[in-house]
Amino acid sequence: MKDFECIKCHKMFDFDKYYGVCPKCGVFNPKREGVGKFCEEIYRKYDDVPSPPKIIVVTTNNVVKKKNKTPLFVLCFCILAVLFMFGCVSISQRMMNKAANETITLEAGESISLKNRDYQILKAQEIIPAGLETFLREDEKMIGVYVKITSKAGSAEYSLENNLPYVKYGDDFYKQCLYSADVFPYIDNYGLTTEQVLDSYTGFYDSIEGYYIYLVDKDADVVTVTLERKEKHIGEEVITGVYQVILPIEERETDIHE
């Protein structure tokens, strides 16, 4: 007997036959007065069951969603961090580049103070002219740059490696000095003693002076002697300035001892 109207779809159905569940829409209808004994029992059981967790109904018109904001935050953080890293590297490189190109040009004999030493670059002298020796390339000559170094600390110095002067000649040719031990067998014939040649491993106490030896183009008549000023910056040494002295290469006329 259809004696009950569904609260949702309003279909009439037999309440006892379907135990309150609408055969059309499936909605369970709440208990009402005057239902049968069996239904009363079911209702009682249903009431004893703990209420199920709330189900959030998602519809296209009314979206109720609990959003997790972490992914968005992490992505934004990553993008910002990468931009920051690239920015830092770029700025740092630009600053170092600028510092390395900040050149202070000095006259011969002017004092250059680097760390605990004072350098005086005095003159550039031809030692072996081009074309005289077969051990030199046909287009090269050997020159010496006379440097006086004074230790301000007053203690023994065994290495000048970090502050070796290099020369520039011609059109952007740069040369590092030669090791004294390598040139000793050749310079002897040109009146230069081993004590007069400096290199990175020369040890000294208060002061020392002598020649740094370079090979340059035979046509070079001027060299730019350069010393870099380096300072510690975040754990590593970076160039903070460059000193240079432009020297004419004096031709070899007399014994180099004079």
Added chain:
Amino acid sequence: MNEKQSNGVNNIAWIIFAVIFLFLAFECMLMFSDRTKIELLSAETEKIGDTYQGVKAQDGYEYYKVTSTLKNNGKEMLYAKNVHIAYKIKQELHGTDIYHSCEIFDESDNSTILAWDNSLMLPAWKTGKKVDIVQIPMDNQSPAEHYLNLELEMGEEVKFSQSISVKL
């Protein structure tokens, strides 16, 4: 696992993702900065002939002096001897490019020259020059133009390659 626990696991996963991503980005940045450490800007060639420092070139070869202009973008001085340039001759034959490797004159093999003179250097942040004496094959039969292709290498391994073509 309830909703809160599930969110917690998701957050940890995202944080791990962020750490890995930042690590990889940092590595890429280091690689990128290493790649641009040195640049090959230009090169010039000068014909020497079939003899250099008393040493005759192989048959069919001639010596060329190749002067390359390089920019050191790093914060440390580089010895030019550590900057390797591979020289290849490019010839176009029937529409196809053919490359032949060229031999660099090794002065340490020549006892008449001071083998220790490897003092050419590139100071940090400066543009400098490097000179190589290269033996280049001369194909007299072919009227095709010769092009010298330069590939810049760093250290012992080829970290990157940069090419500039120079017309001989």
